[in-house]
Amino acid sequence: MGRSSLADTPLLKVSRPVSACSRCRTAKVKCDNKLPACTACERAGREKECTAANDQFARGKERSYVAALELRIEKLERRLAYARSTKASVALHGPEEPPAPDPNRKDSMAFIRAAIHRKAARTQENADINTLVSDFGYLAVNTTTRDFEPSESNMTFARLVLAASTNEPVPEPRTTTLPAEPTARTLVQHYETNILPLYPAFPAATLHALVSDLYQDPPRPTRSSENWLFWMVLAIASAAQSRTRQDEHYANAVEFVGRALPHADRALKPGYVTQIQSLLLLTQFAMLDPAHFDSWHPIGFACRAVVDQGLHQDPPQVQEVEPEALDTRRRTFYCVYALDRAISMVHARAFSFYDAATSVSLPSPAKAGAISPALSSGSTTKPPPDSSLPLFKLRQLQSDWYQALYQGDPTDPLPDAASFIWQKYFAMWEWSERLPADLPPAIREMLDLELRYSYVYCIASSARGAQLTSYARLLIFEHVVSYVDRIHEVANNAANGAFYTYHDALRVFFMGSQFVAVLRDDADLLLSGAHVPPPATAPGV
Structure with missing residues (x-):
């Protein structure tokens, strides 16, 4: 199977005929299945009546998702061609003003303008591909049809x-x-x-x-x-x-x-x-x-x-x-x-x-x-x-508070958000206390890192969460320090025995950003080592 340029030249040609529209079937005339209305319906001025012969799709929906996707691919190809031609035009013609003495300087107008066009082209291309992928939601209806049997001429x-x-x-x-x-x-x-x-x-x-x-x-x-x-x-x-x-x-x-x-x-x-x-x-x-x-x-x-x-x-x-x-x-x-x-x-x-x-x-x-x-x-x-059951249970706990804090309406704060956050924090602490004592050490260490990451993520400032208190900042500070110490050991251990990926690098970045944020807001208190009492809404944490 060719893999060199799947996004640029997708194999989407489909030759399978589709059903005639209801009007052509009733009139017993040939239907060319053109979308959004066939030629016969267009000539008769009945475009709005050109629908499928059965009720599989509602009025206004395409009869053939394959044909619809072909049309969208053609549009995207035209957009990509236009974006690339624009990019080439900028590279060939450059700015209208006289060139600067050093055109390679990053502050030159030619460099800036070319960079803007390159970024715009990449953004448009990514948006077009994401739109195309989202349109494949229709495929759930017919993913097992012969349109999806492997061949050299289809998707x-x-x-x-x-x-x-x-x-x-x-x-x-x-x-x-x-x-x-x-x-x-x-x-x-x-x-x-x-x-x-x-x-x-x-x-x-x-x-x-x-x-x-x-x-x-x-x-x-x-x-x-x-x-x-x-x-x-x-x-x-x-x-x-x-x-x-x-x-x-x-x-x-x-x-x-x-x-x-x-x-x-x-x-x-x-x-x-x-x-x-x-x-x-x-x-x-x-x-x-x-x-x-x-x-x-x-x-x-x-x-x-x-x-x-x-x-x-x-x-x-x-x-x-x-x-x-x-x-x-x-x-x-x-x-x-x-x-x-x-x-x-x-x-x-x-x-x-x-x-x-x-x-x-x-x-x-x-x-x-x-x-x-x-x-x-x-x-x-x-x-x-x-080892999978403790991980599955932790994902359930994470999913619970993540949906509430980060997937809800940001303009609608959670009622009593502070109590909610501390309850979820305590639920994760209880999970850690119930971990099997004979878990493999490497997997146990990985789960402990996941736990500290989850603590910080749950407590951290969010649109629907509570205002950070000094006690919350102290917890974030301590969990981040412990997390970084241990992940540093993992990174320098050539024989670590768990599943670490580049997502762990993203977690390190997140933890570091939270560390900087709490230090910026309350550095004197955090570095002094002073005792900070927990709030009344925090159960035994």
Whole structure:
């Protein structure tokens, strides 16, 4: 599958005919399906009556979402062409005034004017692409039709996802052979130990069986979704061990992603749980490699797939579902939920869906050996507890106060906001007190960092929150200092055993900005070490 310029030249030509409009069908004349009204209706002056023959779409809506999207793509291409021509015109002709003695100076009019036009062109291009992506909300109706079967002449769901998510094209792979089996198993083990316990979207046994099948002689034929799983796990595990963009781990990660992308059309095919799992893997890699992918779009598509497949609601009680299948379904939902909440908060954006729209119980704790088969096969070592449940519970607590403080109407302050904030603070403290004592140390440290970040985020000044008190500033000051000390140790530990991504760099920036803000407002008090009594509205914190 070509990946070099998906956003510039999307494959959107669709030749499938669509239904005639109701008027042409009644008159038994040929309908050319032109939008917003066909030629026959235009000639008869009946444009407003040109609607679908059935009631699938309301009056005024397009009969064919594919044709509508083709028209929008054409408009966007014209806009992009105009923006690029404007940019080229500025570069060729320059300013009307005589050139400055040094045209490369950053304060020259030529430089400033060219920069303004470049920024305007980029802004318009980004806005056009975002508008296009938002219009694909109509696709939920027909994402399983043959319009989305892979071919060389149409748009598939995978191509849409990659076009929206790609920041920089992934280079073509340098080889077509499998990596050495010990290398693959080492990377799978890293993923299984450090990432899968937090986001168990699929069983670890599936990974090990897949590796065995690929390296047996002769190898078992594998499906596209299995190939995507194998290569993306290798890519994520390799990128997670990278320390610089130029090191061997990063180069291998990009190579593995290049091997996965040809399988995207089938792996991301709508209507299957494998689609959600594949989107989760793409999201995880995007969190590690923002140069090539933007994590915001794949997690948004994953949330849409979860809703389309009904995983945001538990099955009705009258419907008998095997307990293991129900837990698998719930784990898949909460993996998407947890990543959506984390990504939305770090980018200060709205969640993909509200908690009120969901009704999914937490899954049962993973059985011993379910996460790490290596430990259950002849080993006397006690398997670690399920690390995903504490993370899912923390995301629920974060989601509760984030929706109230940051997603509500900013012109409508919360009633008794101070009490609300301290109640949520105390609920997170209680969560930390209930963490299993035998959690892996690296994961426990990661959860503690998440907790301190959540404390500061919840207390920090917001449009609907309460005015910061001296006690709140003191708490922010202490949590930030502790957070920075520990994240510094993590950054300098070459063998950290948890899932740290570039989002943690964004969290560090947020914590630093809050630290500067409280110091600016109350430096004398914070640096003096004086005791500050908690407010009456703060429960035992």
